[in-house]
Amino acid sequence: MSQESIVIVGAGIVGLYTAFSLLEKGVSPNEITVVAQYLPGDQSTYYTSPWAGGNFSCISPDDQTTIDYDKFTYTNIHKIQKKLGGAKCGLDNRPSTEYWDFQPSERKLKSLKSYLVNMEILPQEKLPDGAVYGISYLTWNFDCPRFLENFQNYLESQGIVFIRKKLTHISQAYLSSETKTVFNCTGIGAHSLGGVNDTKVYPSRGQVVVIKAPHVQVNKLRWGKDYATYIIPRPDSGGQVILGGYLQKDNWIGDTFKYETESIIKRTTELMPEILEAPLEIIRIAAGLRPSRHGGVRIAKEVAEEQKVLIHNYGASGYGYQAGYGMANSATDLLFKTKSKL
Numbered sequence: 001m002s003q004e005s006i007v008i009v010g011a012g013i014v015g016l017y018t019a020f021s022l023l024e025k026g027v028s029p030n031e032i033t034v035v036a037q038y039l040p041g042d043q044s045t046y047y048t049s050p051w052a053g054g055n056f057s058c059i060s061p062d063d064q065t066t067i068d069y070d071k072f073t074y075t076n077i078h079k080i081q082k083k084l085g086g087a088k089c090g091l092d093n094r095p096s097t098e099y100w101d102f103q104p105s106e107r108k109l110k111s112l113k114s115y116l117v118n119m120e121i122l123p124q125e126k127l128p129d130g131a132v133y134g135i136s137y138l139t140w141n142f143d144c145p146r147f148l149e150n151f152q153n154y155l156e157s158q159g160i161v162f163i164r165k166k167l168t169h170i171s172q173a174y175l176s177s178e179t180k181t182v183f184n185c186t187g188i189g190a191h192s193l194g195g196v197n198d199t200k201v202y203p204s205r206g207q208v209v210v211i212k213a214p215h216v217q218v219n220k221l222r223w224g225k226d227y228a229t230y231i232i233p234r235p236d237s238g239g240q241v242i243l244g245g246y247l248q249k250d251n252w253i254g255d256t257f258k259y260e261t262e263s264i265i266k267r268t269t270e271l272m273p274e275i276l277e278a279p280l281e282i283i284r285i286a287a288g289l290r291p292s293r294h295g296g297v298r299i300a301k302e303v304a305e306e307q308k309v310l311i312h313n314y315g316a317s318g319y320g321y322q323a324g325y326g327m328a329n330s331a332t333d334l335l336f337k338t339k340s341k342l
């Protein structure tokens, strides 16, 4: 076995969860290399993970597979928090309230009730005008850029090697004759990466406004039929709060727009007037491309050529942080199924 036995392409949250999941299942860190064009600390339109809010919310769809990925992540992510040094690692719990302008599905609600901590269904009089359903619970909040860097540092401290490299074809991920397995965690990159070229992958663009508001320590989200408005504090970040947002299908533009900023500020301050209890201090405006996929995430195994295995794990759309650990758990299970077959 060599350091290049298993290669993970992608150092976004999905690639990092995949590396962690392999270690949990007993794979030696000295068998794993992560290869990526962009690494934690970088910023690019084509590197989604640093732009996320990010928290656990009800944004994800209600098919049973995604519901299970969410549940796995929510109920197990404390293990990652512990390994990364505890609550100050860029991942901590904060209260959250979510409102819907439509009735959420029974399947989703049934699952959420089975595991969310302190979940309460809000009475009608506590809902804002136009909302028909609401819940409050304790959620997980990420300071995404910091969490990614701490996650990479942890994995490197265990012996996993990170290499910066842009691939034009997935076959280049087989770094040497020793490489037996490749995990494809390329997010939006799966659309254009040779040998993958998944045309089912498309972006769901989001713009956010990052403000400094240390007095905002709770999440508030509202789901409309054609809009999403959210306030997400970044834990232990010196008071950074993410205001959003947008979910624009098939929009590849990484630029930001003033009229969108104005709409975000209007909607979020209506949803949470307390934001304006201190002067509004904007730190930055940003836009990111959620790696969406028609048909949902792709977790699948291919045997590319003799003894060479390719396991796909991408398409996390707007829920890579909150479902990605469950996705990684399923993807890495395929490695062991593969091993016993070969």
Ligand SMILES: Cc1cc2nc3c(=O)[nH]c(=O)nc-3n(C[C@H](O)[C@H](O)[C@H](O)COP(=O)(O)OP(=O)(O)OC[C@H]3O[C@@H](n4cnc5c(N)ncnc54)[C@H](O)[C@@H]3O)c2cc1C
Residues within 6 Å of the ligand: 009, 010, 011, 012, 013, 014, 015, 035, 036, 037, 038, 039, 046, 047, 048, 049, 050, 051, 052, 053, 054, 055, 056, 057, 165, 166, 167, 168, 185, 186, 187, 188, 189, 190, 193, 205, 206, 207, 208, 244, 245, 287, 288, 289, 290, 291, 314, 315, 316, 317, 318, 319, 320, 321, 322, 323
């Ligand atoms: C505005 C916004 C808000 C969001 N909020 C949340 C939230 O609150 N909660 C949540 O769970 N999710 C949220 N998301 C979604 C989340 O950010 C994504 O689901 C997640 O980041 C996807 O991670 P990924 O690892 O699949 O992709 P990425 O982070 O894009 O990583 C892909 C990796 O693959 C590499 N790569 C790609 N192609 C190649 C190539 N050809 N050669 C080499 N390397 C390559 C890249 O360099 C990168 O390292 C949000 C997203 C946006 C934009």
